[in-house]
Amino acid sequence: MKLSGAEIIIKLLERQGIDTIAGIPGGANLPLYDALGQSDSIRHILTRHEQGAGFIAQGMARVTGKPAVFFATSGPGATNTLTAIADAKLDSIPIICITGQVPLSMIGTDAFQEVDTYGLSVPITKHNFLVRSAEDLLEVIPAAFRIASSGRPGPVVVDVPKDVQMAMVEFDAWPETGERGQTEELIPAEIRRAADMINKAERPVLYLGGGVIQSDSAAEALTLAEKASIPSAMTLMGLGVIPTDNPLCLGMLGMHAARYTNMALEECDLLVAVGVRFDDRATGKVPEFCPNAKVIHMDIDPSELDKIKTSTASVTGDVLDIFKALIPLVEGNEREAWNTQVQALKDDHPMLIPHAEDPTSAYGVVLKAAELAGEAAIVCTDVGQHQMRTAQAYPFKHPRQWLTSGGLGTMGFGMPASIGAALAAPDRPVICFSGDGSIMMNIQDLATAMEYDIPIKIILTNNNALGLVRQQQDLFYGKRYFASDYSRSVDFIKIADGFGINTHDLGTSSDPAKTLEEALAEPGPSLIHVPLSPDDPVYPMVPPGAANSEMIGGEKNV
Numbered sequence: 001m002k003l004s005g006a007e008i009i010i011k012l013l014e015r016q017g018i019d020t021i022a023g024i025p026g027g028a029n030l031p032l033y034d035a036l037g038q039s040d041s042i043r044h045i046l047t048r049h050e051q052g053a054g055f056i057a058q059g060m061a062r063v064t065g066k067p068a069v070f071f072a073t074s075g076p077g078a079t080n081t082l083t084a085i086a087d088a089k090l091d092s093i094p095i096i097c098i099t100g101q102v103p104l105s106m107i108g109t110d111a112f113q114e115v116d117t118y119g120l121s122v123p124i125t126k127h128n129f130l131v132r133s134a135e136d137l138l139e140v141i142p143a144a145f146r147i148a149s150s151g152r153p154g155p156v157v158v159d160v161p162k163d164v165q166m167a168m169v170e171f172d173a174w175p176e177t178g179e180r181g182q183t184e185e186l187i188p189a190e191i192r193r194a195a196d197m198i199n200k201a202e203r204p205v206l207y208l209g210g211g212v213i214q215s216d217s218a219a220e221a222l223t224l225a226e227k228a229s230i231p232s233a234m235t236l237m238g239l240g241v242i243p244t245d246n247p248l249c250l251g252m253l254g255m256h257a258a259r260y261t262n263m264a265l266e267e268c269d270l271l272v273a274v275g276v277r278f279d280d281r282a283t284g285k286v287p288e289f290c291p292n293a294k295v296i297h298m299d300i301d302p303s304e305l306d307k308i309k310t311s312t313a314s315v316t317g318d319v320l321d322i323f324k325a326l327i328p329l330v331e332g333n334e335r336e337a338w339n340t341q342v343q344a345l346k347d348d349h350p351m352l353i354p355h356a357e358d359p360t361s362a363y364g365v366v367l368k369a370a371e372l373a374g375e376a377a378i379v380c381t382d383v384g385q386h387q388m389r390t391a392q393a394y395p396f397k398h399p400r401q402w403l404t405s406g407g408l409g410t411m412g413f414g415m416p417a418s419i420g421a422a423l424a425a426p427d428r429p430v431i432c433f434s435g436d437g438s439i440m441m442n443i444q445d446l447a448t449a450m451e452y453d454i455p456i457k458i459i460l461t462n463n464n465a466l467g468l469v470r471q472q473q474d475l476f477y478g479k480r481y482f483a484s485d486y487s488r489s490v491d492f493i494k495i496a497d498g499f500g501i502n503t504h505d506l507g508t509s510s511d512p513a514k515t516l517e518e519a520l521a522e523p524g525p526s527l528i529h530v531p532l533s534p535d536d537p538v539y540p541m542v543p544p545g546a547a548n549s550e551m552i553g554g555e556k557n558v
C-alpha cells in the first residue's frame with residue numbers, strides 16, 4: 001500500500017470506528033481535511049470555534065465512554081482547543097485532538113501560525129505527540145486511542161506537521177487498532193481488608209465519583225450499596241450512579257449538597273470512596289471531612305490514593321473489577337439503626353426546592369423539563385447557579401445521563417457538549433441548561449446546531465448576571481456586586497432566531513408548562529428563555545474554604 005500521512009490518519013480513524021469528527025480546517029491541516037473529504041464512513045461537523053469542536057468531542061465521549069476525535073489547524077486553531085482539552089483532563093474524558101502543524105523544517109522559526117502545541121498541551125493532556133515522520137502515524141494513532149482509553153481515561157494531542165501529512169508511505173499491513181489495555185490484577189489482600197472494614201462498620205457511607213461512571217460499574221455500585229444497605233453520596237461527576245429515587249441515595253455531597261447529605265458524612269464511621277479524587281468542592285475543609293471515619297479509597301489511578309486525604313486502606317484497580325471482587329465478600333446487612341438515623345437526617349434537614357411547582361422558576365423549570373423529557377434524556381449544563389440547581393434537583397436515573405464540566409468548571413461547555421451528546425445518541429432527548437453568561441462563551445455554535453439540525457433543547461435561565469459569582473459577592477463580599485451584573489440585557493430570542501434556532505419565552509407565555517412541552521417535542525434545535533431574578537442564591541452553600549458542616553442557607557423553617 002502507498003498512502004499519504006493524511007490518508008493513513010483517516011483510514012486508521014475509520015478502523016477505530018470513528019464516525020463523526022468535529023473541527024475547523026486551516027492551512028496546516030488541509031491535507032488532512034482533503035483526506036477526510038474522501039472518507040465514506042466519517043462525517044465531519046464544521047464548528048464555528050475549535051473550543052466548540054472540543055466540547056462536541058467531549059459530549060460524544062461522555063455519552064459513549066469511547067474516545068472521540070476533533071481536528072484543528074496550527075497556531076490559533078490549536079490554542080482555541082486548549083480549554084476543552086484541559087477540561088477533559090480534569091474530568092478524565094478520552095478525547096483525541098489532531099492538530100495541523102507547520103512543516104518540520106519551519107518548526108522553531110516563528111512561521112505563520114506556528115505555536116508550540118506540544119509544549120502548550122503537556123500539562124493538560126494525558127499524553128501528547130509531535131509526529132516527525134509519516135511512518136510513525138501507524139504507531140501513534142493506535143497508541144493515542146490506547147492511551148486515551150486505558151486506565152484512567154484522558155485527552156491525547158497528536159500534532160502533525162503539514163509535510164508529514166503529505167509524505168507518502170509504503171507499508172504492507174495495517175496495525176492493530178488501539179484498544180483499552182488490561183488493568184493490573186487486583187491484590188486480594190486489599191480487597192479482603194476492604195470487605196472486612198465494610199462488614200465491621202456500623203455507619204458506612206459510599207462516596208461515589210466519576211470513576212464509577214468511567215468504569216461502567218454503576219450497576220455494581222448499586223448492588224454493593226443494596227447488599228450492605230449503605231447510604232450513598234455522589235460527587236458532581238458521579239451523579240446518575242445511584243438512582244435518585246433509591247432510598248439509599250444521598251444525592252450530591254459537598255458545596256451545594258443537601259444538608260442531610262453532608263450531615264450523614266459527618267456522622268459516618270467508614271467512608272468508602274470509589275473513583276473519586278477528594279476534590280475541594282466535595283470535601284470542604286479536608287481535615288474536617290468525615291472527621292470520625294476510617295477511609296477506604298479505591299481508584300484505578302494510584303497517584304490519587306492518599307493525595308488529599310490519608311486513607312486507612314486502599315485498593316488500586318479498575319473500579320469494575322474491584323466491585324466484582326468485593327461484593328461476594330461483603331455480608332448482607334440491613335443496618336437498620338444507621339439507616340433510621342440517616343432517614344431522620346433526611347426528614348429534619350431536607351433538600352428544599354423553592355417554587356418547585358412553577359415551571360418559570362429556577363428549580364421548577366428543571367423539574368418540569370425532567371418530567372417532560374423522561375428517563376432517557378441526556379442532561380448537559382453550563383457552569384453557574386443553573387448547573388448547581390440542576391445537580392441538586394434533577395431526578396437522575398442512569399450513568400452517562402449527566403454531562404457537566406466538573407473539574408475545570410468551564411462556562412461554554414454545555415451547548416457544544418449537548419451537540420456532541422445528540423450526535424452520539426440521536427434517539428434520545430438532549431437538554432442543555434445554560435445561563436446568560438455561559439451561553440455567550442460558545443454561542444457561535446448555535447449555527448452548528450442549526451446547520452446540522454441537531455435537536456438540542458437549550459433551557460436558558462437568564463438572570464442578567466454571572467449568578468454564582470454574584471452570590472459569592474452577596475454572601476462573602478458585603479454585597480459589593482462588581483462585574484457580576486450585566487448593565488444592559490441582550491435579546492437572546494432575537495439572537496437565537498438569527499441563528500435559525502426555534503425560540504420560546506417562558507417569561508411571556510400564557511401557559512409556560514405547555515410552551516415548554518411544545519418546545520421539547522418539536523423537531524430541531526430550540527432555545528427556551530426563562531427570565532429569573534439575580535437575587536436568588538443557590539442554597540445550601542458551604543463557604544469556600546470552610547468545612548462542609550458550616551453550610552449556610554436552605555434550612556427548614558427559617
Ligand SMILES: Cc1ncc(C[n+]2csc(CCOP(=O)(O)OP(=O)(O)O)c2C)c(N)n1
Binds near residue numbers: 384
Ligand atoms: C470560562 C469561565 N470564566 C469564568 C468563570 C467563573 N464563573 C463561574 S460561574 C460564573 C457565572 C456564570 O454565569 P451564568 O452562566 O449566567 O450562570 P448563573 O450563575 O447566572 O446561573 C462565572 C463567571 C468560569 N467558571 N468559567
Ligand SMILES: [Mg+2]
Binds near residue numbers: 384435437461464466
Ligand atoms: Mg446568569
